[in-house]
Amino acid sequence: MAYTTINKSTDYFNTKLYTGNGSTQSITGVGFQPDWVWLKSRSNAQGHNLFDAVRGVNKPLFSDDSNGEATTTDRLSLFDSDGFTLGSNTNVNNTGYTYASWNWLGANGTASNTDGSITSTVSANTTSGFSIVSYTGTANSSDTVGHGLGVVPKMIIIKRRDGAGGTNWCVYHVSNNNTKVMFLESTSSGISNVRYWNNTTPTSSVFTIGNDSSLNASGGTFVAYCFADIKGFSKFGSYVGNGNADGTFVYTGFKPAFFLFKRTDGANSWGIMDNKRSTSGANEIDKGLKPDSANAEYTGFNKIDFTSNGIKLKSTDSDNNASGASYIYMAFAEEPLVGDNPCTAR
Secondary structure (H helix, E strand, O other): OOOOOOOOHHHOEEEEEEEOOOOOEEEEOOOOOOOEEEEEEOOOOOOOEEEEOOOEEEEEEOOOOOOOOOOOOOOEEEEEOOEEEEOOOHHHHOOOOEEEEEEEOOOOOOEEEOOOOEOEEEEEEOOOOEEEEEEEOOOOOOEEEEOOOOOOOOEEEEEEOOOOOOOOOEEEEHHHOOOEEEEOOOOOOOEEOHHHHOOOOOOOOEEEEOOOHHHHOOOOEEEEEEEOOEOOOEEEEEEEOOOOOOOOEEEOOEEEEEEEEEEOOOOOOOEEEEOOOOOOOOOEEEEEEOOOOOOOOEEEEEEEEEEOOEEEEOOOOHHHHOOOOEEEEEEEEEEEOOOOOOOOOO
16 A cells, blocks of 8 residues: 655644643644643643544553543533543642643544454555554454555554453554563563464555454454554664663664653563653653553653664663664654655754
């Protein structure tokens, strides 16, 4: 499938910061109607809240714990044409608390997908290589689920939605091959077991799941967030740390706006860094949030530079740059280094 060049990354992904008011408020300036919204308090210890348009606006999931989705009416109440509307719930809108929101565009609609052995409901944006997939499990040892991207996804995040507690956020990443699963809510380095991906690489139409209850319990309901590499817009890869403040350079092919990382050979936290929360004007990004933790934003650890074509590590911290350690990452662009886009560091 041929893709249209993305000239403006913020048409498909954008970070938006806001301050809570303890009442209802509309957050604008996202630049599009988002289909996936991930919220986290920066100033205080509060859990992550993830919402998507396929499951419904009133159903948050929480990346820092293993619970299923909640049903609420006072957290996120509407996906708007230029952002989203919040209720008064203190987890997403506490008076005076500062928050980050990460927003992705899907299809602003859904379609039934019968490509796999399990029929799925999909909101797929084939231009940006992102889809939201909802399905019901069978507990078969090898099932396939259609993702709607038209190309092979490089990263997939799956969470059981229904009330059964204690089920992992299962992460497939191309750099881990098809045997290993990692867990978004955990510092664990992950495990290798056939019951997750059935040791089968995703194709351009489906991903394969085994019979682990975290992603394929009989009658269980699940959501999957699927991502493909799009030149100049998104990149999913790996690197090896050097344990030096003059750290490894990771080439992405664009100026990053968002960087998620995780060590794969040690019990270290996931991290998220973006281009909106460090405002010194320099290249250095030094404010992070951890998907596996409710902790407030940290400063001074995991320092990196966002350059015109990638990421330069600037820390000796083991979370992102231990000597000889292996890491996976997900990155989205601020400015694509393709087409007619001039791109410079900050």
